[in-house]
Amino acid sequence: MKNYYKILAVFLGFSLLTACTEKENLDTDLVGLGGETWVKGPVDNWLDQNYVSPYNIEVKYRFDRYELALGRVLSPPREDKVIPVMETIKSTWIEPYNLEAGPNFIKKLSPKQFVLVGSASYNSNGTITLGTAEGGRKIVLYVVNDFDKKQKDEVKQMLHTIHHEFGHILHQTIMYPEEYKRVTTDYTASWNDFSLAEARSRGYITEYARSNPDDDFVEMISIMLIEGRTGFNNIVSSAPETARPLLRRKEELVVRYFKEAWNIDFYALQTRTQTAINAL
Amino acid sequence: MKRIFHLCLLVVMLLSACDKKEEIAPGEKPDERLNKTLTDYKNQLVGAENGWKAVLYPDGGAAYSFYIKFNANDRLSMLSDMNASSAATALESTYRLKAMQRPALLFDTYNYMHILADPDPSKSNGEVGAGKYSDFEFSFESVTPEAITLTGNLQGSRLILTKATKDEADNFIKRIAEKVKTFESINNFATYFKKLVIGNSSYDISVDTNLRQITFTYFEGTTAKTFTTDYYYTETGITFLTPFAVGGLNITGLNAIQYNATNRNISFTVNNVAGNIQESARPTRIDVEAARSFFNATGDDYLVAESGFTVNGVPDAYKVSSITNFYFVAFWPKYGTSNGQSYDIFGVVTQNPTSGQLTLFGPAAASRLTTDGRIVYTLLGTVGTQPAGVEAIMTPTIALWTNTQGFYVVTTQYGVDLVSASDGKSWINLYR
Numbered sequence: 001m002k003n004y005y006k007i008l009a010v011f012l013g014f015s016l017l018t019a020c021t022e023k024e025n026l027d028t029d030l031v032g033l034g035g036e037t038w039v040k041g042p043v044d045n046w047l048d049q050n051y052v053s054p055y056n057i058e059v060k061y062r063f064d065r066y067e068l069a070l071g072r073v074l075s076p077p078r079e080d081k082v083i084p085v086m087e088t089i090k091s092t093w094i095e096p097y098n099l100e101a102g103p104n105f106i107k108k109l110s111p112k113q114f115v116l117v118g119s120a121s122y123n124s125n126g127t128i129t130l131g132t133a134e135g136g137r138k139i140v141l142y143v144v145n146d147f148d149k150k151q152k153d154e155v156k157q158m159l160h161t162i163h164h165e166f167g168h169i170l171h172q173t174i175m176y177p178e179e180y181k182r183v184t185t186d187y188t189a190s191w192n193d194f195s196l197a198e199a200r201s202r203g204y205i206t207e208y209a210r211s212n213p214d215d216d217f218v219e220m221i222s223i224m225l226i227e228g229r230t231g232f233n234n235i236v237s238s239a240p241e242t243a244r245p246l247l248r249r250k251e252e253l254v255v256r257y258f259k260e261a262w263n264i265d266f267y268a269l270q271t272r273t274q275t276a277i278n279a280l
Numbered sequence: 281m282k283r284i285f286h287l288c289l290l291v292v293m294l295l296s297a298c299d300k301k302e303e304i305a306p307g308e309k310p311d312e313r314l315n316k317t318l319t320d321y322k323n324q325l326v327g328a329e330n331g332w333k334a335v336l337y338p339d340g341g342a343a344y345s346f347y348i349k350f351n352a353n354d355r356l357s358m359l360s361d362m363n364a365s366s367a368a369t370a371l372e373s374t375y376r377l378k379a380m381q382r383p384a385l386l387f388d389t390y391n392y393m394h395i396l397a398d399p400d401p402s403k404s405n406g407e408v409g410a411g412k413y414s415d416f417e418f419s420f421e422s423v424t425p426e427a428i429t430l431t432g433n434l435q436g437s438r439l440i441l442t443k444a445t446k447d448e449a450d451n452f453i454k455r456i457a458e459k460v461k462t463f464e465s466i467n468n469f470a471t472y473f474k475k476l477v478i479g480n481s482s483y484d485i486s487v488d489t490n491l492r493q494i495t496f497t498y499f500e501g502t503t504a505k506t507f508t509t510d511y512y513y514t515e516t517g518i519t520f521l522t523p524f525a526v527g528g529l530n531i532t533g534l535n536a537i538q539y540n541a542t543n544r545n546i547s548f549t550v551n552n553v554a555g556n557i558q559e560s561a562r563p564t565r566i567d568v569e570a571a572r573s574f575f576n577a578t579g580d581d582y583l584v585a586e587s588g589f590t591v592n593g594v595p596d597a598y599k600v601s602s603i604t605n606f607y608f609v610a611f612w613p614k615y616g617t618s619n620g621q622s623y624d625i626f627g628v629v630t631q632n633p634t635s636g637q638l639t640l641f642g643p644a645a646a647s648r649l650t651t652d653g654r655i656v657y658t659l660l661g662t663v664g665t666q667p668a669g670v671e672a673i674m675t676p677t678i679a680l681w682t683n684t685q686g687f688y689v690v691t692t693q694y695g696v697d698l699v700s701a702s703d704g705k706s707w708i709n710l711y712r
Contacts, residue, residue: 002474004285007285008285033538036372036376036378038354038355038376039353039355041353041374061389062374062386062388062389063386063388063389063416063417064388065417065433065434071434073397073399073409073410073411073434074399075390075398075399075400075403075416076374076387076388076389076390076396076398076416077390077395078387079372079373079374079389079390080387080445118390118394118398119398119399119403120399120400121399122399122408122409122410123409147389156671240436277496
């Protein structure tokens with residue numbers, strides 16, 4: 001009897017040993033895995049040299065619906081506009097920071113993706129969107145097809161978005177002084193119901209600055225950089241008298257923040273940005 | 281006992297059996313098949329050595345022709361019949377094939393095709409934020425060696441690619457562009473009425489060359505009817521998207537079109553029957569009903585003109601819209617009564633930019649309906665106060681409005697057009 005069990009056990013063991021394994025090749029070529037590829041042209045090479053390898057910033061110019069609002073009517077950019085736009089951004093945003101804050105500053109902190117769109121994004125309320133940003137990671141720039149670096153107002157508009165979003169990254173990395181939030185306190189979610197003059201009279205640099213302290217802070221940075229010191233002074237002096245000290249106080253805090261948090265001389269940065277914009 | 285043992289052995293043997301060939305889903309994996317499909321499509325696009333003829337039917341209407349040469353380096357060059365320069369100068373851009381919901385062909389940087397889909401109306405001549413409801417991202421619908429049909433992913437436009445011959449590669453768009461130029465010469469006609477004559481029939485037509493739309497006016501009894509269809513250009517003429525079938529005629533398009541600049545007419549053939557489109561001082565048949573209902577309007581409401589008269593092809597020839605603070609012209613039948621005589625006004629409305637207040641001035645005239653269906657205005661006087669310095673604008677406008685020949689009344693989609701009966705070369709568009 002015992003023998004039977006033994007023989008059975010041996011057979012069982014043997015059969016388990018011989019049970020086969022099937023080798024499956026899990027390394028299949030999944031469609032689209034690892035991103036899309038295409039034969040690189042001069043534009044791709046230029047972007048590689050100027051954005052991808054030095055700063056690890058991807059610039060998407062070939063239309064990708066999944067980066068954008070799905071139902072919107074949008075146009076892709078013209079190829080010949082890509083380099084002029086990105087060259088302008090490089091000279092007016094990246095380079096002034098490089099010179100004032102050292103070469104690693106932008107590398108460490110920049111948003112990692114730019115998406116270019118040829119047309120504006122038309123909203124149902126009749127307005128158009130010129131730029132959007134998502135969480136300090138991705139910046140979408142519209143109306144690239146109408147880009148002309150001689151149109152200073154439009155260039156400034158575009159830089160406004162970039163400086164605004166970059167400002168968010170800065171204060172999310174190192175917070176700005178707490179007292180900034182108490183310079184003015186009447187922030188409101190319905191900021192868009194009020195005019196620019198109204199916002200300025202209450203000590204906000206733009207309408208949107210009234211949205212919340214964070215946006216107020218980055219709007220200040222953005223406007224001070226794109227308008228330059230003279231332009232900013234003009235804005236302050238054209239504001240009602242009661243608002244001027246508020247704007248000046250905010251200016252002071254921005255300048256102090258750049259010095260204390262990042263060891264950057266803000267006024268020098270401002271001058272370099274202005275020189276770059278004027279040189280376009 | 282022995283039997284049980286043998287049975288157990290058998291079970292154990294069975295357990296260790298294995299079939300290595302088992303496959304749940306035989307054949308290639310979906311990803312492999314998808315990759316192969318995309319590669320095949322690309323090879324087919326690139327492999328056509330003379331490139332492709334393409335006709336794009338935007339969801340917004342009409343159709344546009346392209347010639348596209350796909351290159352292996354993910355780039356293409358394109359010509360289009362959209363305008364003279366897009367037909368003459370090839371433009372390069374990029375494309376890619378991508379597995380989206382279905383295998384898709386994406387024209388992913390701007391080229392002529394994208395003009396139709398541009399949300400900026402100054403580029404597309406279409407609607408704000410929508411363009412002409414066209415596409416530049418397409419899914420493959422059906423593929424044969426000679427033709428590929430695609431459907432737009434956003435708007436559902438249709439794109440049909442057909443393999444080109446060497447001759448077509450050189451001349452397809454060139455020949456079409458000549459026909460575009462020929463047919464768009466209709467915009468040089470000075471008269472409001474354009475008469476299309478074929479065999480024994482004639483129709484008034486109007487053509488919107490931007491939308492590629494043609495409208496025929498015909499009569500059922502005494503009632504004027506219109507038929508509108510989109511068209512597109514071919515190498516020989518134009519093809520209607522919907523054929524015009526009336527009175528035993530079935531016009532699917534106009535072939536062999538030729539423009540004669542001296543006589544200002546366009547000749548064509550339909551099924552080998554010759555015809556032509558010519559300038560006409562008067563309508564093929566006067567729409568008496570339209571004139572009567574316009575004449576009988578009660579005066580409760582006015583019509584609006586955005587500017588003054590078009591004369592000899594010049595819009596607002598007397599520059600009514602240049603009057604300071606000009607807002608619109610209120611064309612007001614039976615505005616008031618004077619000595620028992622009701623009168624109409626050609627009221628120029630201005631708006632004070634600060635107060636927003638509206639002011640009206642302009643000539644007043646009695647209107648009458650002639651037996652053949654014309655409206656004739658006889659000047660009675662003026663209403664309101666004419667501002668100083670506008671005589672040069674108002675004098676010829678008033679003279680034209682009160683011309684003794686009067687006007688034909690043409691019903692349009694938005695209101696009526698009044699067309700001078702003296703020569704058919706002056707008119708005004710009125711909106712309700």
